[in-house]
Every structure is written in structure tokens, then in C-alpha cells.
Amino acid sequence: MRNHSILLWILLFVDGVFGAAEVAVSVSVMKGDSVTLHTDVSELQNDDIIDWMSEDGVIIAKIENKKISEKYVPEKKFEGRLELDHKTGSLTIKNITSQHEGIYKLDIGGGHLISKNFSVTVHDDVESLSVMEGDSVTLHTGVTKIQKDGVIRWFGDQGTCIAALTCAAKTVSVKEGESVTLHTGLIDIQRYDLILWKFEDHLIAEINKGTNQFIVLENADVRFKGRLQLNEKTGSLNISGSETTDSGDYHLNMSNKMCTLHRTIVLTVKAIVTPKGHTEDPGLHPDEGQILKECELSEKNEQSC
Template sequence: MRNHSFLFWVVLGLLVDGVFVSVTDEVKPVSVMKGDSVILNAGVSELQSDDMLEWIFGEVIIAKIEEKHKISINVFRDRLELDSQNGSLTIKDITNEHEGLYKVDIRGRSETSKRFNVTVRGGAKKKIVMMGESISLHTSVIEIKGYDLVLWKFEDHVMAEINKGTDLFLLHDTSDEKFNGRLDLDRQTGDLIIRSIQTTDSGVYQLNMISSSHTIQRNITVTVSDPGPHTNNGPLIWGLSLGIGFLVAFALGVLCHCMIKKGFSRVSTSG
């Protein structure tokens, strides 16, 4: 009976004037690479017309939504986007100055609060590879179990996808003549491998990693260099050049020898 009374007072404390208060002390870790775009989810599918939302970075209110979905962004204006429908915050082309603790507060018919700890790491977003080699495009995670969906795209076409909910690991390379069975997908890390890469594979590859709390978007530029016919024939051309050099030197030697011999012959005859 005492336990039921305790539960009653807890529920009553959360329900004040018809408002449900949902507050969590959990801090969601979000690790991104410099230059990524990250979307932090506010945790609601749709804001109500009378809801008020604030995104706080450290101790500073960086963006907010007031009544009737009026949006205002106070800092990082060239990098932030705020979704008026669900309150999600997008940080584009992230840098080290965006690293830190983010908090979202929603007040209205329901009150919620969520926190995210964003860390920014360095990493190469450009790769140069020789034609015919293999290349790995990395998700930079040890294991993708924290993500519900992983998508690899090239020129807005889906190349590969991993859906943890349905245990789906799918490569779109057999139906696409461009890659023609040259793709592999690491089931643990989500890394994409392209074998026997061609110059036509040069371009921007897009990675989307989606979880319940956040989404990471990354662009990786791949440049494939063509060594050309001269590289493969280099030893042959070098050998031919060396042979021609020896022939020219031999011919000059013979010519000089003949001229010297002819000179001695004239001297002997005049004597």
C-alpha cells in the first residue's frame, strides 16, 4: 500500500494543471567529424501551436521557437537550421567551436528536456586513389549498433544501406551497371569498399547515419587518377632510350676511329 501511495504522488507531481513533464538526466553522446552536418532531434514528432522551444549551447540560448512557430536563431546563424515542425536542430559544416553540451527545452501542453554532448574529431574528407585500386570509405565508428539506418549515396543514388531494425544489408551494385558488382559493405562498421575503382567513380559520396536521437550527414570527395599508357610502358621506353644512346655512342666511336686511321694513312704515304 505504501508503494502505491508513493507512485500516486510521483504521478501527481508530474501532472500539474494537465501538463506532463518529461525530464531526463541522460546525456546523448554525439561524435562527428569536422565538416559533417548533424541533426539533433528534439524528441517530438510534431510541435503544438502553443509550444515554446529553446535550444541552449552551454549557457546561451542559440535558437528558439515561440508561439505560432515563430523561429529565431541567435548565434551561428550561417550554420544553424531549426525545423518549425518537430524542433530538430541542424548544425551544418561543423567545426571545433560547435563542440560542447546542447540542451533542448519544450514548454507547452507537455514539457520535455533533452541533452546532447557533441564532440568533433578531425578527419580527411578527400581521398585520391589510382585507377584499378580498392578504396574504403569509413563511417568512423567501431560498431554501427547505435544507428537504426546507414545509407551510402553517390550522385543522390543509393549505393548501399543497412537497416538494423529489419537486419537488412543491401548493395545496389548488381542492378547498377556503373559499379557492376564492385561494392562491398562491412557489416560491423558500415564502411563501404569499392574494388577496381575507375575514373568514372570520381565524385562526392554521401553518408547518412540515422539514430533515434540524431542524424549525421557526411560528404567524401573521391578523385581517381588515371596513370595513362606511359606509366605502364615506362621500363620499355627507358630501355629503348638507353639502347639508342649506346648505338649513337658506338657509331660516333667507329667514325672517330676511321677518321684517325685515315689520317695516319695520309701521313705514311707522304713520308
């Protein structure tokens, strides 16, 4: 009887150590975004061991005794893309591509017992083109200017990289005076608790689902006064009457309990150039200006007669 009691105690102990409930999380991101997979730990304890693994169980990042282990070299596809948060152990994958789709496994042992599986899906807009055999075809990126801090890769239908060029931030270009919408890529914001829009380092708009607040912080940067509007369904940011001073980097952060998505959109507002020697009374309608010119010409002709 005593032996059975000892065996039962050992089984309970083992289940308490290794039986942490496994949580499954699905994350969908757009190609080129950065995504943070959260551990749900506010601060690591000294005896916590964090293992981040790829789908095949290979460790790609590790924290032990609050220090990032240098022993584990991730696969080449992760080179320069992984960041670990020293405080929480959360993992960020930067400039994500279709190569990084799959299951990411998190195991935390020590003071915190957590086991999670993150299913990461990378998507992009798909366009169909129809051409005749022998034709040449150009596939456009939609980018007007390549940024120097990222990478553009072209992949074949089997996922094989067929061309690469060094860029990461999404680029939008408009003419001065036009309205422009910076898109979140969401149909509905329900899956995110907090959405932040920043211009350079200034917070200019915030959506907080917990407090049901949609806030435009125009005082943070007076140049946007009266020109910013948030779409309450998608979280996209509209800038009306764009000015050349609106050009720059717009940072989008979308977060919930499980992950945080980071995106940078580079906006370029092109100035409208007035033709050299062209002078026109700004108070006149274009048609009125033309009529006035015709009248002046008619008067000159009469005088010459």
C-alpha cells in the first residue's frame, strides 16, 4: 500500500511539472510585416527556460537564466529576422515572408509553465494576369521607390525564390491635395485589442477596444489638425488634403493578448508643380481665366486696327 502511495505521488508530481495545458494560437499577417508572438509572461523569473522551436522541433531561440543563449543558430531563412524580448521572452519575426509560414512552438519551464503553438499564416493580395505564349510580361510591385532597409523577393509557384532585391516598408505615393488612406489590411478590428498609428515617433491615432475609444491625437502634431480620420470598422487611417509635409514613415502597431503586428508605411506626397511662366489669378475659375484672356486679346486687336 505504501509503494502504491509513493507511485501515485510521483505521477501527480510529474503531471504538475510537465502537464501544462497547451494553447493553440492562429496568427495571420501580410508579407513584409513584423509580428511578435507573446509568451503572456510580464517578467521572466531567474529559473525560467524559454525555448522557441520551429515546426520540426528545432530550437531557433532560447533564453536561460534571463540571458539569450548564443548556442542556437537559427536556419538561414531566419537570419537577421529574429528578436527576443529579454524581459518577457516574446519572439519577434521581422520582415516576414511566405517562407516563415508554419507552426512555432513555445515551451517555458521553471517558475512559469507554459506551452503554446502559434500557427502563422502569411498572405498577400493575389493578382491574376493572362498573356499569350511568347509575350513579355512585367509584374509590378506597386512600389514607387525602393527603401534601403529591407528585401524584395519574388517566388515561383513552388515557393522557390527566383529573384531578390534589397526593401521592407510598404510605400504609398499621392499628389498634394489628394486624400490618402493607410490600410491595416483588416476587414474587421475585432481580433485586436489595441491599434496604434504613429507618424515618425509621434502617436497620432489610437483604437482601444477595451475602452471602446477611437482617438485622433491631432495635438501631437499640428500639421494634421482637422485632417485625420479613423475607420471604425477596419482601423485604417485617412489623411485628407495631403501636404508635402505629410511625407514620412507611418508606423502601425496592432496587438492582442497573443501577438503584436508591426508595419511601416512610407508615404510620399508629391508637390504640384506650376508650369514656368504660368500665372493665373487663383480667385478665378479656369474657364473665367480663359474668357478674360480672350477679351484682352480682342481689345488688343481692336486697338491695332
